[in-house]
Amino acid sequence: MAAAAAPYALTPWEVSFLDPLREHRNALIILNQPFSFPLLDRVWHASRWHACADGGANRLHDLLISQDGKDKRHLYTPDLIKGDLDSIRDDVRAYYASQGVRIVRDEDQDSTDLMKCIGALVEDEKTERHVEVPKCQYHRSHSTAHATQQNTIVLLGGLSGRLDQTVHTLSLVHKLRKSRRRTFVITDDNVAWLLDTGEHRIHVDHELFGPTCGLLPVGIDSTILTTTGLRWNLRPAASLEGLPLSALADVLAARHPGTRLGEVLAQSQWAVDEEMVEDPARVVLKGGEEVAVICPVSGG
Structure with a gap:
């Protein structure tokens, strides 16, 4: 007898990465799009690693x-500015170089540039430059190993401006779902993340967010x-495949x-x-047919 399919594991989600008073493992990547100071201040102090993707430094x-x-630049x-550096201005580059920024x-x-910054984060996680990695237990061979702990990636920007950049952001988040546990994209108007196949429970702090959401x-x-x-909750629509046309009215x-409606269809x-x-x-x-209703006409 075939075993029953295992139910999907429940994945919890919350937006605690917006709370600077909580301890986080967040990595902030600033993109070349506008954002407000209150938003920057919140996500900056809730992150332990900070990078600018090229023009994001501007x-x-x-x-x-x-x-x-x-002047609050200091x-x-x-921690890092990375990209092909065709967008960062000379004065901005000179200032951050004087501050010892990589x-x-x-x-x-x-x-x-965004992909390059994520690649740099992965390398930093591996080399423990910015991430404290605990030792694993000794194996029987008495060899030691280190387990890389991932940061939650927070992308500041990426959902406004040029359409190709917005689509790239969504495409990249979709690809990252296989290798990163948590990736968020935030602007002054939106916060977005990807829900993969399975069951998810989302806790929303309504002191930070309004009453609306979208599923795309x-x-x-x-x-x-x-x-x-x-x-307004969503329910899976019942399939009409194999349904007798005589039952469609019900x-x-x-x-x-x-x-x-039932009286009219009858x-x-x-x-x-x-x-x-x-x-x-x-x-x-x-399935796939075009079905039309020819309603009764009264009057002469």
């Missing part, structure tokens, strides 16, 4: 050079989705309770793929 520098009439010094030119044309399919043709806890009426005729149907009981839907 955004950081210009926002801080005169914030509330004060309070927000990134500035790395990577001319790989097959990777974007990415990289798939279709999905079966069920939600609870929303004002299905439609059940989806619209409190109406007279007096109506049907057409399938532009062909009138004489006996609905003899027609079985296969």
Whole structure:
């Protein structure tokens, strides 16, 4: 006897990466898009590793050079600036170089500046430059090993501006789901992350977020989705494949309770793929047909 399929594991989600008072393993990557100082201040102090993807350094520098009439650049010094460096201005590069910031030119044309920064984070995690990695227990051979602990990636920007950059951000987050446990994208208007196949429970702090949310399919043709806890929850639609046309009226009426739809359909005729149907009981839907209702007409 075949074993029953194991249920999906429940994946919990929360937006604690926005709370600077909690201890985090967050890595912040600043992209070349506008953001506000309050948002920067929140995600910066909630992160332990900070990088600018090329022109993101311009955004950081210009926002801080005169914030509330004060120069606050020295309070927000990134660990790394990386990319092909075709966007960072000379004055910005000179300033951060004087502050001892690692500035790395990577001319790989097959990777974007964002991808290069993520690659640098992975290397830093491996070499423990910014990540404390605990020792594993001794094996029987008495050899030691180190387990790499991942940071949660927080991308500041990436959901506004040029369409190709926004699509690239979503595409990259979709690809990262196989290698990174947590990747968030945040702007002043949105926070986004990817829910892979399985069951998820999301805790939302309504002191930080408003009452709206969206579920957008990415990289798939279709999905079966069920939600609870929303004002308007989603339920998987019942398949009409194999349904006799004579039963379709009951299905439609059940989806619209409190109406007279059932009475109207009982007096109506049907057409399938532009062909009138004489006996609905003899027609079985296969899926994909165009079904039309010819309602009764009263009056003369």
